[in-house]
Every structure is written in structure tokens, then in C-alpha cells.
Amino acid sequence: xxxxxLIVLSCLALTPAILTAQTQDPQGNKPRAEKxxxxxxxxxxxxxxxxxxxxNCIECHQAAHVDENGKRRRPKGRVELxxxxxxxxxxxxxxxxxxxxxxxxxxxxxxxxxDDEDRMPPAKFGPPLSKKDLQTLTKWVEQGANYGxxxxxxxxxxxxxxDKKGKKDGKGEAEKPKDKSKKSGDELExxxxxxxxxxxxLLASLAKAHAQANPITVDSPLLRVTFYxxxxxxxxxxxxxxxxxxxxxxxxxxxxTQVTDAGLKTLLQMPRLRHLDLRQTxxxxxxxxxxxxxxxxxxxxxxxxxxxxxxxxALAACNALERIAAWQTRVTPEAVDALRAQRPDTHITLxxxxxxxxxxxxxxxxxxxxxxx
Amino acid sequence: MSKHDFQNAARGGCDASRRAFVSxxxxxxxxxxxxxxxxxxxxxxxxxxxxxxxxxRHEPAQQVIYLFLRGGMSHLDTLDPKPGAATQGPTEAIxxxxxxxxLSQHFPLLADQMDKACIISSMTSTQxxxxxxxxxxxxxxxxxxxxxxxxxxxxxxxxxxxxxxxxPGHVIVGGAADMxxxxxxxxxYAALPIGSAESGLQNSRRPRGVTERRFQDRxxxxxxxxxxxxxxxxxxxxxxxxxxxxxAVRLMRSNDxxxxxxxxxxxxxxxxxxxxEDFGAGCLLARRLVEHGVRFVEVVSNGWDTHxxxxxxxxxxxPAIDRGLAALLADLEGRGLLRQTLVVLASEFGRTPDxxxxxxxxxxxxxxxxxxxxxxVRGGPRFGKTDxxxxxxxxNDVTIPDFNATIAYGLGIPLDRQIVSDSGRPFTVADKGYxxxxxxx
Numbered sequence: 001x002x003x004x005x006l007i008v009l010s011c012l013a014l015t016p017a018i019l020t021a022q023t024q025d026p027q028g029n030k031p032r033a034e035k036x037x038x039x040x041x042x043x044x045x046x047x048x049x050x051x052x053x054x055x056n057c058i059e060c061h062q063a064a065h066v067d068e069n070g071k072r073r074r075p076k077g078r079v080e081l082x083x084x085x086x087x088x089x090x091x092x093x094x095x096x097x098x099x100x101x102x103x104x105x106x107x108x109x110x111x112x113x114x115d116d117e118d119r120m121p122p123a124k125f126g127p128p129l130s131k132k133d134l135q136t137l138t139k140w141v142e143q144g145a146n147y148g149x150x151x152x153x154x155x156x157x158x159x160x161x162x163d164k165k166g167k168k169d170g171k172g173e174a175e176k177p178k179d180k181s182k183k184s185g186d187e188l189e190x191x192x193x194x195x196x197x198x199x200x201x202l203l204a205s206l207a208k209a210h211a212q213a214n215p216i217t218v219d220s221p222l223l224r225v226t227f228y229x230x231x232x233x234x235x236x237x238x239x240x241x242x243x244x245x246x247x248x249x250x251x252x253x254x255x256x257t258q259v260t261d262a263g264l265k266t267l268l269q270m271p272r273l274r275h276l277d278l279r280q281t282x283x284x285x286x287x288x289x290x291x292x293x294x295x296x297x298x299x300x301x302x303x304x305x306x307x308x309x310x311x312x313x314a315l316a317a318c319n320a321l322e323r324i325a326a327w328q329t330r331v332t333p334e335a336v337d338a339l340r341a342q343r344p345d346t347h348i349t350l351x352x353x354x355x356x357x358x359x360x361x362x363x364x365x366x367x368x369x370x371x372x373x
Numbered sequence: 374m375s376k377h378d379f380q381n382a383a384r385g386g387c388d389a390s391r392r393a394f395v396s397x398x399x400x401x402x403x404x405x406x407x408x409x410x411x412x413x414x415x416x417x418x419x420x421x422x423x424x425x426x427x428x429x430r431h432e433p434a435q436q437v438i439y440l441f442l443r444g445g446m447s448h449l450d451t452l453d454p455k456p457g458a459a460t461q462g463p464t465e466a467i468x469x470x471x472x473x474x475x476l477s478q479h480f481p482l483l484a485d486q487m488d489k490a491c492i493i494s495s496m497t498s499t500q501x502x503x504x505x506x507x508x509x510x511x512x513x514x515x516x517x518x519x520x521x522x523x524x525x526x527x528x529x530x531x532x533x534x535x536x537x538x539x540x541p542g543h544v545i546v547g548g549a550a551d552m553x554x555x556x557x558x559x560x561x562y563a564a565l566p567i568g569s570a571e572s573g574l575q576n577s578r579r580p581r582g583v584t585e586r587r588f589q590d591r592x593x594x595x596x597x598x599x600x601x602x603x604x605x606x607x608x609x610x611x612x613x614x615x616x617x618x619x620x621a622v623r624l625m626r627s628n629d630x631x632x633x634x635x636x637x638x639x640x641x642x643x644x645x646x647x648x649x650e651d652f653g654a655g656c657l658l659a660r661r662l663v664e665h666g667v668r669f670v671e672v673v674s675n676g677w678d679t680h681x682x683x684x685x686x687x688x689x690x691x692p693a694i695d696r697g698l699a700a701l702l703a704d705l706e707g708r709g710l711l712r713q714t715l716v717v718l719a720s721e722f723g724r725t726p727d728x729x730x731x732x733x734x735x736x737x738x739x740x741x742x743x744x745x746x747x748x749x750v751r752g753g754p755r756f757g758k759t760d761x762x763x764x765x766x767x768x769n770d771v772t773i774p775d776f777n778a779t780i781a782y783g784l785g786i787p788l789d790r791q792i793v794s795d796s797g798r799p800f801t802v803a804d805k806g807y808x809x810x811x812x813x814x
């Protein structure tokens with residue numbers, strides 16, 4: 001980008017409102033605003049927010065009804081803004097996310113640049129919301145999206161006021177979506193706490209040992225190490241070569257490599273190892289007994305190994321083990337049942353129920369690869 | 374906010390000064406700050422486009438097997454049957470292993486695996502034409518004359534590094550050459566096309582009579598001949614071309630070349646997948662490729678545009694899908710790979726609930742179904758609902774960008790990561806799509 005057209009510069013003003021709703025101003029709370037923003041006073045929905053919606057939004061975004069011409073009208077884009085219930089159910093609850101303007105479609109859609117085709121209100125309808133209006137909406141969402149006593153425009157028109165009983169969202173709070181992702185992200189952060197990014201030299205030494213090390217999620221210092229493509233050259237020595245990175249390794253894929261039972265002892269020095277994949281290696285019961293000392297191991301893939309019942313019994317000592325794959329091993333169903341009884345929370349798979357082969361059919365030969373437009 | 378900042382930014386100054394400019398401008402006008410930009414990166418060119426930031430998943434899926442049914446699969450006759458409705462036609466519904474979830478009668482094998490899968494019954498789109506709808510399905514953007522967007526597979530490989538340096542990261546089996554693959558991304562992110570899974574990878578072995586030594590000699594001579602050209606033309610395209618060659622040679626020399634050969638599978642496995650048919654063979658190949666660390670494998674099935682004789686043709690087409698997908702889910706689970714492999718079954722739109730005079734159904738983007746399994750997706754109940762006749766989405770609508778955002782989220786691809794095209798326009802993996810994070814356990 002060599003030049004910013006000035007018109008684009010003015011759109012910059014809209015960006016921070018979306019991006020920064022939850023973050024602190026590192027230099028303190030005093031905005032250098034020309035207009036004194038009512039920073040501390042709560043925004044009142046009925047007197048401040050509702051008029052904005054009525055002027056800019058409601059004409060298209062009200063619940064299905066029959067208009068004065070007798071025509072049936074549906075809410076555009078399936079978004080209803082004329083009632084609390086409508087707002088909460090539209091777009092899977094994402095129209096207004098209490099406390100989070102950056103995640104609220106009401107705010108993000110109204111913040112798009114004037115020439116963006118998804119901008120609300122649409123260009124053919126009118127100009128974008130004024131900065132003041134957008135700021136009011138943003139602050140209202142930031143402050144928790146409180147509707148006060150307001151239920152719906154229809155109720156107002158019919159003169160009904162006061163709280164409606166029944167629905168929880170009658171209380172005026174937008175439903176919070178079940179943000180499971182937050183919890184998972186937190187677990188990862190805990191594990192990564194205090195770790196710095198692996199440096200280039202470390203990664204180079206791993207590459208020399210034929211290891212492919214990728215961050216477990218983008219930008220994480222935790223590593224997922226695989227040996228795909230070099231399995232025939234990888235053995236116990238390569239495992240030892242991973243030790244300089246021992247603090248970083250969370251997942252290790254050793255499928256089809258030449259590691260042995262004895263080599264697995266190296267893994268005991270990896271405190272953050274949570275997922276181990278030993279598919280189609282020569283690991284047996286002795287190796288499984290070594291792994292029993294990995295008290296934090298979550299998943300273990302033993303598909304195609306020589307592990308048997310005594311190895312599986314030893315693995316019962318892994319208190320954190322959530323999943324074990326044991327197909328094409330020497331493990332018997334009885335041993336699996338015994339382990340399930342001991343560890344009801346551990347998910348163990350033996351042979352899957354593959355679809356049975358089709359009976360010799362007299363079905364007509366099907367048309368393959370017939371391209372259709 | 375000073376004139377200096379304005380000018381600095383206008384000159385396309387460095388990121389730090391842009392950051393200061395935005396920060397000051399924001400403070401001046403809105404009383405809010407521009408601090409805490411996403412991960413410390415501004416992506417300054419985006420200006421005004423809202424960016425969706427979510428905490429990453431704990432265990433993102435590592436691979437994708439994307440099964441695409443081209444032509445617009447009739448949702449009522451497959452994943453979203455409405456038994457008893459007038460629009461259902463002669464197709465009946467069957468119960469599945471997942472409580473409360475029914476499939477059409479054509480999926481008896483898949484019914485047994487439905488505890489692993491989640492049907493999204495509330496897909497909705499405005500794209501009713503094949504080209505446009507398929508384009509959007511692949512890229513999340515509308516087809517335009519000005520640019521070719523990058524497909525999901527290209528994004529996946531660009532953001533998340535390959536696991537296997539000797540194999541391509543992106544493969545498409547039986548697929549369309551006219552759909553964008555790498556788009557405006559460098560060509561190394563394009564999918565390797567495999568015409569037929571049974572034939573595998575063509576031209577991947579040295580010709581008879583050419584020893585490895587001779588082959589190496591030839592390559593070195595070629596490199597010498599190209600040296601001057603590469604030196605005089607250091608453009609990205611030239612480099613990319615050279616890299617493609619290097620990739621191809623690496624593939625030829627790979628120990629994993631056998632991954633492409635499904636003849637190596639035992640007969641029982643081939644029969645379980647129905648590998649005598651293209652689609653079953655494609656699914657089996659996909660499983661082999663992800664076992665060897667290929668990130669994104671697509672398998673395409675054609676023929677779903679059932680404008681006429683919908684019911685007969687559905688009966689013809691579905692057994693291969695039923696068997697291939699069921700075998701794939703069971704097999705991946707048995708190998709302990711289901712948790713890290715996201716399996717997608719998708720089509721570009723659905724088909725009309727009203728049956729026309731040719732016993733056909735026509736294009737219907739307003740409501741259709743797709744399926745997600747593996748990759749940590751919670752199997753069982755449907756997500757989203759259509760009405761009693763399958764005409765309208767009544768709950769939890771999911772647009773095509775939302776669907777792709779869900780896949781991207783599942784893979785740990787940040788939805789706010791922008792990649793800028795040559796023309797200076799920024800793009801994200803799923804445009805403005807919002808992921809259905811509830812699907813992931």
C-alpha cells in the first residue's frame with residue numbers, strides 16, 4: 001500500500017471501535033474526545049438506542065407481518081430487531097453479544113465502510129450510521145446490552161409496559177453464547193505459560209533429526225512433532241535428538257518409525273507430552289509399561305502395534321488418559337472391558353464396525369464421472 | 374493527532390507509525406483506543422473490515438477429508454428427510470444410531486455411524502447457480518472477474534505447515550479443474566489433481582531405462598540451463614515454478630509414494646469402502662493420504678443435479694456415498710485418526726421441496742444440509758432446523774461463509790488472519806463467516 005486515499009483514512013476511525021471494545025487503553029481511561037462522551041453514564045436503551053434502530057433498521061428488520069398493502073413481509077436476512085426475543089434469536093444469537101461489540105453483528109455490520117456491499121443500512125437505503133449513533137450502540141453493547149423494561153415495539157404500540165415473565169431474556173440481557181472455545185484456549189495457555197518461542201537453532205536441530213515441528217496452534221510455543229516421510233530413517237536416536245526441545249513438545253507422532261520399547265524411555269523427559277501416536281511401530285508390552293509413567297498423557301494411539309493385554313493393564317496407571325486406540329494389536333476385548341470398568345472415562349477403541357461387504361449385486365453399472373453443470 | 378501522522382500514513386509509512394496514527398485518530402474521534410490489535414498485527418490494509426478474533430481450539434484438527442457432491446444434493450432425499458410431508462415424495466426415512474436423527478432410506482450404512490457425525494440442516498445461501506455456488510463453497514467469496522480467491526485447502530496449507538515434506542499438502546480426487554484451487558496464492562498451494570483414485574498418481578516413476586543416477590544428472594543439467602534465467606528474473610512466479618518442480622521430484626523420490634496406490638489395501642478393506650466405484654476408491658485413497666500426513670484431501674462426486682428423475686437417480690448415486698462415508702468414519706476411528714481428521718460432506722445447494730412434472734427437483738439454495746464429522750465435532754443431534762416441509766430454515770441459519778468459518782475454526786486457522794492479494798486487497802479464510810463453535814466438544 002503506497003497511499004491511503006483520504007476517504008479511506010476516515011474509515012479508519014471506525015476500525016478501532018470494533019477492534020478494541022474489550023481492551024484497555026494502555027494510557028489510561030481519559031479519551032481525548034472533542035465531544036464529551038458520556039463514558040461513565042449507562043446508556044438507556046429506550047431513549048438512546050431504540051430511536052437509532054427505529055430510524056435505520058426496523059423498516060427491514062421486524063418480525064414477519066402483513067403490511068398495509070396486504071403483502072406478507074419477512075425480516076430481511078432473517079434478522080429481527082424489533083423485539084428482545086427477535087434480537088436474541090437472530091443469527092444464532094450473534095446480533096448482540098452482551099459486552100462484546102466486536103462480536104456483535106449489529107455493530108460490525110454497521111461499522112463496515114460506506115461502500116462495502118454488506119454495510120448496514122444498505123447503501124440504497126441511506127447513509128451509514130453517524131459516528132455518534134454508532135458510538136451509542138457500541139457503548140450500549142459494551143455495557144452489557146441492557147434493554148431495561150423494553151420488550152418489543154409491538155408491545156410499546158399496544159401500550160403494554162413492565163416486565164414480562166417467563167423468558168430469561170425478558171430480563172433484558174442478551175443471551176451469552178456458550179463460548180466453549182474460551183475454555184479450550186485457556187487450557188492451552190496454561191500449558192504454554194512461561195514458555196518462550198522455540199528459536200531457529202532449536203528448530204533446525206529438530207529438522208536435522210528428520211522431525212517436522214509445527215506449533216500446536218498458530219503462534220503457540222508448544223510443538224507438535226511428526227516424522228512423516230522419513231519413517232524408515234527414524235529410530236530411538238531421533239527421539240533423543242528431540243530432547244533439547246523437551247519443554248515444548250505436546251504431541252508426538254511416531255507412526256511407522258523404527259522406535260523400540262527401550263527408546264520410549266526418552267519420552268519420560270518430556271513434561272508437556274499429552275498426545276502420543278505409535279501407529280504401526282514395533283512397540284510391545286514393555287514399551288506400554290514405560291508409558292504407564294506418563295501421568296499427564298491424554299491420548300495414545302497403539303493401532304497396529306504389538307501391545308497386548310498386560311501392556312493395556314499397565315496403562316491403567318495413566319490417570320489422565322482419555323483415549324486409547326488399540327485396533328490391530330494383541331489386545332483382547334476382555335482386557336478392554338476390564339480397563340473400561342476401571343476407567344469409565346477413558347474411551348478405548350478396538351475394532352471399528354466397518355460396513356459389511358456388499359452382496360454380489362445385480363444393480364446396474366453406475367454412471368461415473370458424468371460431469372453436470 | 375498530528376498532520377505528521379497523517380502524512381506519514383499517507384506515504385504508506387511503516388506499521389508502527391500506522392499503528393500510532395490509528396491509535397491517535399481513534400482517541401480523537403471516538404474516545405476509544407486502538408491498542409490490543411489482534412495478536413499485535415494490524416493488517417493495516419483492512420481498514421474498516423471487522424475482524425473476528427476467537428481463542429483457538431485446544432486440539433485443532435490436523436487434516437481434512439472434504440467430500441463434495443457436485444450439482445446440488447437434494448436435502449430432503451438424503452440428510453434432512455421429512456417423513457409424512459407432501460414434499461417428501463416416495464423417499465422414506467430411517468432411524469440412525471444418533472437419537473432423534475433420521476436419514477433417508479438410502480443411507481443404511483451411514484446410519485450406523487451417525488453417532489460420530491453432525492448434520493447441519495440449516496445451511497442457507499443466495500447462490501442458485503452451480504458455478505457461483507460451488508465457487509462460494511470453495512472460497513467463501515462471490516465469484517468475481519477481478520480475482521481468483523483461494524480455496525479452503527489452499528488456506529489450510531498456507532497457514533498450517535505441511536506435516537510431510539515429501540507429499541503434497543493438498544490433493545483433489547476426481548475434481549474439477551475449473552474451480553479455483555490456489556487462486557491468488559502462490560501456485561504451490563494448489564491441489565494435486567488425481568483423475569481416478571484407482572489409477573493413482575500418474576507419471577510418478579522414472580521411465581524405464583533412466584536410472585536414479587541418470588535422472589539426477591538430467592536434473593542438474595536442467596538447473597544449470599535455468600540458472601541464468603532465474604538469476605535475471607527473480608520474480609515470485611519463476612521461483613514458484615522451480616519449487617513446483619522440486620516438489621514433484623521430492624514426491625517421485627518419496628518413500629510415501631505408495632500412499633497413492635490403493636491396490637495395496639487388503640480386499641476386505643476395498644470391499645468395505647466399495648472401492649470398485651470412483652467415490653469409494655476416493656475415500657480409501659483419502660484415508661491413506663491422511664495416514665501419511667497429507668493435510669487436505671478432496672474427493673468429488675458428480676451427477677447430483679437431479680432436475681429430472683430425481684428419485685431414481687438419487688437411488689443410483691447414494692449407495693456409493695453411503696458406503697464410502699460410513700467406511701471412512703469407522704476406519705478413521707479404528708486407526709485413532711478420527712479425532713484429528715475433520716470429515717466434511719457438502720454440496721453447493723439443496724433441491725426444491727416441490728417436485729416438478731419430470732419427477733425432478735430444481736436448484737434450492739434457501740435451505741440445504743451438509744455434514745461434519747471427526748475433528749472433535751460432537752456427533753449426534755442435528756444443528757439447525759428446517760420447517761416441516763424442508764422449505765425454510767427456522768433455526769440457527771448457517772451461511773456458506775459460516776460453514777467454512779466453522780471448518781477453519783476446527784483446523785485452528787485464525788479467522789482474522791489476512792492475506793493480501795497482489796492488488797493490495799486483504800482476504801480472510803472465510804470472509805465474514807461466523808463459526809458454529811458449539812459443534813466442537
